[in-house]
Amino acid sequence: MSSDHEWAMGEACRQNDVERKWLGDATLNRPSFAEAEILDRQGVPSCHAWKVPPGEVPAHLSATQALRRWQAGACAMCSARPTRLLVDHCHRSGLIRGLLCTSCNTAEGLQDAPSFVAYRSRPPAVLLGVEERYGSTWDGFAQTPTDQVERNAAHVDAAEAMFANILPKFRRS
Template identity: 70%
Template sequence: MTSRPGSASLKRASEEVQRRDAVEREWLGATAQGRPTFAEAELLDRQGIPSCHVWQVPSREVPRHLSAASALRRWQAGACAMCSARPERLLVDHCHRTGLIRGLLCTSCNTAEGLQSAPSFVAYRERPPAVMLGVEEMYGSPWGEVIAPSDASPEERAERNAAHVDAAEAVFASVVPKFRNA
């Protein structure tokens, strides 16, 4: 009996995925257990403490195969770093001055973060999840471009925004017909 072409490659890839999963499980350990509920996070907020500041931080370094954003996704395990809510999706929060990813927030907290000077948001900005894990990554656009810090010139911002609009229009132009024909 002959094996299918590529079956050895598929087996190696599957083994690598299993190896990485085991490394991540060992790295995370029980860090997601005992986290505050949304209601408990509200009490923390009143004391000026973001939810993530009471989470257990993995004692080992982040596995080398994980990007900072992936490490945050694994560690936060679907919970907002500010309020511990578990929405369907979390947004990547980043510093507009440095361009660095800080953590993952629910839509409400991400919106409030930019407008709030409450003690819990100040504490979050001073020690965000990325700092807690010891990771650093620039925030990037969905098209692979690194977003420039907010101190970019108006010309650079206009050029970047135009490129994003063009890219978005190209994506939607290719996707919309597929839904119309479905």
């Protein structure tokens, strides 16, 4: 075995230990999907009931990686554990908010229900104290200049205006 391989294996173990220490018991005793439905009716997204790990996010983790570790496969809105979570982001700022199941990610863009409003004001990224732009340098969102953010906001405003008359059909009463 080469010394490079041994170093890489040792570094991976060290990073795992740092992550486990940071997370501690933060992923235990989370609301079930049924309990998350009750929270939703009270205007509380599931992630607001989760324990936030103490201390700083380990330096070797990106914001998205930290969210993946902390959310541990659970949707931030409903606590469902689908095979895949989507990276939710603000279309105005380009900042990642959290990880959502397909249903919640779709509903988030169409609903002003109290739980979605609460989620947008304190998403998992804010709870963990991390910030990262959605996308990559290839699609331009990762390093969005101010004028692009303003164009994105204008597109969001135009889309909201265009769909304003059909959105109420999708909103919960």
